[in-house]
Amino acid sequence: MKLRCLSKGGGFHFPPCHMMNICGFRILLECPVDLSALTIFSPIPTHSHPNPTAENSDQDEKSSNLASGSGKKRKIEKTLEAADLISAEPCYKTVGNLHLWDLSSIDIVLISSAMGILGLPFLTRNSKFSAMIYATEATRRLGQLMMEDLVSMHAEFVKFYGPEDSCFPQWMKLEELDMLPLSLRETVMGEDGMELWNWQALYSAGDVKDCIQKVHPLNYAEEACYNGTLIIKAFSSGLEIGASNWTIRGPRRNLTYLSSSIFESAHAMDFDYHTLQGSDLILFSDFSSLHKTISVSKNADGTAKLIKSAVKCSTSSSCSVLRDTANNGEEVVKSLVSTDESSEELDKLTFICSCAVNSVKGGGSVLIPIGRLGTILQLLEQISLSLESSNLKVPIFIISSVAEETLAFTNIVPEWLCKKRQERLFSGDALFRHSELINGKKLHLFSFVHSPDLLTMWQEPCIVFSPHWSLRLGPVVHLLQRWCGDHNCLLVLEQGVDVDLALLPFKPMAMKVLQCQLLSGIKIQKVQPLLEMLQPKLVLLPEDWRLQHLATNINSSSFLYYSENETLRVPSLMDDFEAGLGTDLAFQLQPRRMQQENMALARLKGELRLSLGKHFLVSSKEPIDYSHTQLLYWGTVDPNRLITDLNKKGIKAFVDKDGSVAENACLIHIDGTKRAIIEISSTRTVISTADETLAADIFETVSGVLDGI
Incomplete structure (x- = not known):
């Protein structure tokens, strides 16, 4: 087996991506897009926020250019300004080096979440690509809606800038890139200058439709057999509705692909870790605990203020205490499933709601471009309850081209929801409260910000949920340009984007900004108890985990570490393999009891076949004629x-x-x-x-x- 990490990702919206070879098949794990890179582009200009004039840009260039030895000019590094951003139709940054692979050599693609499917149309529109794609039914549908919404929002850029004259945009030319500030240039090209080719023009609505038709949807724990060799199953990861971990069973290896997971969720089905027990190998691909945390904060003067703190790593001593005290399975489970995580997340949402209500009371509107479906559903419920308890009649809008389809879909996927939501279904209640809010005319859905019906109903203050969290495209741009100068208004963001860069086109900002980090995976303190319970023979961990002092004697498990863009060769864990015996062949056997040992032996002649991930011996076309056969x-x-x-x-x-x-x-x-x-x-x-x-x-x-x- 071989593993190559193509990308470590960048949080919830940009999951890691791997290429794996197992049993002679090449498997691509995830196909995301780095949408946080969109911040290098300038949003669509409006009358209230036009792009800097050419004269101002020329004056800035003359005053800040420095001639190099080669005769070229490059800007002196200074504080970034809105004029430094790229004013052009955006391209989208795909996973590094994926374009270098022969797409015809990929056999299988596994998608764990809707975020991991956004880059798939870049592959499926290539005629050489013919891999089998697996995703849960919920991930498939939510991913389709996200991609359709992305295409719809991007159309505004196409309408403004017009179609490109060539497949190579003007801003990607080296002389143009050389004029970019260093921070933007590194985002475009990477530190080694090799990431320029990762940028691609966005796919079309037709590409999305063709892509989704090629995705094979799976239900919870449903088996899919590939080529008679690999048995693939999806189990809930708890990260989002439909998000999954994968088990892959082959003739000589039983593997678990462990993506970002959450033990207890307030909306999605909990992390189903019990079904992952007994795997020979675990590919641990949850990088969330290795990122720095950003706490919920608010600055009184209306500017963005972030409180950053390093992740507290669990030391070897604390891990050993966990291991010593967890004498039995029940204690291990208690250490994994605690109410701390869910209560912390609830506290964050409660704080967001209180800030939103305070802004509304002060006459300001609230803009929430959070991109997590589960968080949006929970905030809708909590904010509406907070408004009712405060006796405030403030309209709530969701402005998105797929708002109606997305909310409707959440009412028909009970198998991927948490137990509390499922109990509502059995009691006859709605799975989520948004149906009640829509019927009560407290929540209004609109496809576009310039919709005539929206303009007729519009009133401020209000609370608006709208894409996109990058603050570069979608209705959020128009609303942010409208409210950025109002100190009573509130903007709610989540981790995953550089706030200073994201807000650059909207400065000066009088609007209050609230940013928080929502739980995106397994906390570092729970990794070791989890591995203790799963008891794998071998664990593949990111190289960054070497610094976390994770005990390497967990139930005699072995550890290997992988790095980005390096191939890791994984040793075989099984020299022999078992084979089943066909019924027809079993009836042909003539066993003979041995005199020297307490056993019976028989000769057989059959064909070795592979089916459903297992070897089988079946009867050959010419059975053995024992009357003319010499004894062994x-x-x-x-x-x-x-x-x-x-x-x-x-x-x-x-x-x-x-x-x-x-x-x-x-x-x-x-x-x-x-x-x-x-x-x-x-x-x-x-x-x-x-x-x-x-x-x-x-x-x-x-x-x-x-x-x-």
């Missing part, structure tokens, strides 16, 4: 018994103790008118005589001493 002998010859049996036939034999023979061998002489020598070793018996009749008698006697089949 089993066991070792006992010299004393052989001499006794020969003497009974009148053949005088004795052991030659003085003869020169190999170690662990024995010579038996036969004297008389007919002579013979029998050489006995652990692996063979040789009869030497000139008389054919005597040779036949000796062979018959030896055959009686041995077991034959």
Whole structure:
């Protein structure tokens, strides 16, 4: 098996991506897009926020350019301004080096979440790509809606800038890139300058439709068999509705692909880790605990203020305490499933709601471009309850081209929801409260910000949920340009984007900004107890985990570490393999009980086949004719018994103790008118005589001493 990490990702919206070779098949794990890179582009200009004039740009360029030795000019590094951003139709940054792979060599693609499917149309629109794509039904549908919404929002850029004259945009030319500030240039090209080719023009609505038709949807724990060799199943990861971890069972290896997971969720089905027990190998691909945390904060003067703190790593001593105290399975489960995580997330949402209500009370509107469906559903419920308790009648809008389809879909996927949501279904209640809010005319859905119906109903203050969280495209741009100068308004963001860069086109900002980090995976303190319970033989961890002092003696598990853009060769964990026996072949067997050992052996002739990830022996077209088949002998010859049996036939034999023979061998002489020598070793018996009749008698006697089949 081989593993190559193509990208470590960048949080919830940009999951890691891997390429894996197993059982002769090449598997691509995730196909995301780095949408945080969109911040290098300038949003669509409006009358209130036009792009900087050409004259101002020329003056800035003259005052800040420096001639280099090659005669080229490059800007002196200074504080970024809105004029430094790229004013052009955006391209989209795909996973690094994925374009270098031969797409025809990819056999399988596994998608764990809707975020991991956004880059898939870049592959499926290529005629060389023919891989089988697997995703859960919920991930498939939510990913389709996200991609359709992305295409719809991007259309505004196409309308403004017009179609590109060539497939190579003007801003990607080297002379243009050389004029970019260093931070923007590194985002475009990477530190080594090799990431320029990762940028691609966005796919079309037709590409999305073709892509989704090629995705094979799976239900919870449903088996999918690829080429009769690999059995693939999806189990809930708890990260989002439909998000999954994968088990891959082959003839000689049982593997678990562990993506970002959450043990307890307030909306999605919890992390189903029990079904992952017994895997030979775990590919641990949850990088969330390795990122720095950003706490919920608000600055009184209306500017963005972030409180950053390093992740507290669990030390080896704390891990050993967990291991010592977890004497049984129940205690391990208690250490994994605690109410701390869910209560912390609830506190964050409660704080966001309180800030939103305070802004509304002050006459300001609230803009929430959070891109997590589950968080949006929970905030809708909590904010509406907070408004009711405060006796505030403030409209709530969701402005998105797929708002209606997305909310409707959440009411028909109970198998991917948490137990509390499922209990609502059995009691006859709605899974989520948004249906009640829509019927009560407290929540309003619109496809576009310039919709005539929206303009008719519009009133401020209000609370608006709208894409996109990058603050570069979608309705959020127009609303942010409208409210950025109002100190009573509030903008709610989540981690995953550089806030200073994201807000650059909207400065000066009087609007209050609230940013928080929502739980995106397994906390570092829970990794070791989880591995203790799963008991894998081998764990593949990111290289960054070496610094986390994770104990390497968990249930005798072995650890290997992988790095980005490096190939890791994983040793085989099984030298032999089991094979099942077909019923038709079993009835043909003629077992014979052995004299020397308590077993029965039988000869068979069949064909070795592979089906559903297991080897099977089935009957061949030509069955064995035992009447004309020479016996195969089993066991070792006992010299004393052989001499006794020969003497009974009148053949005088004795052991030659003085003869020169190999170690662990024995010579038996036969004297008389007919002579013979029998050489006995652990692996063979040789009869030497000139008389054919005597040779036949000796062979018959030896055959009686041995077991034959």
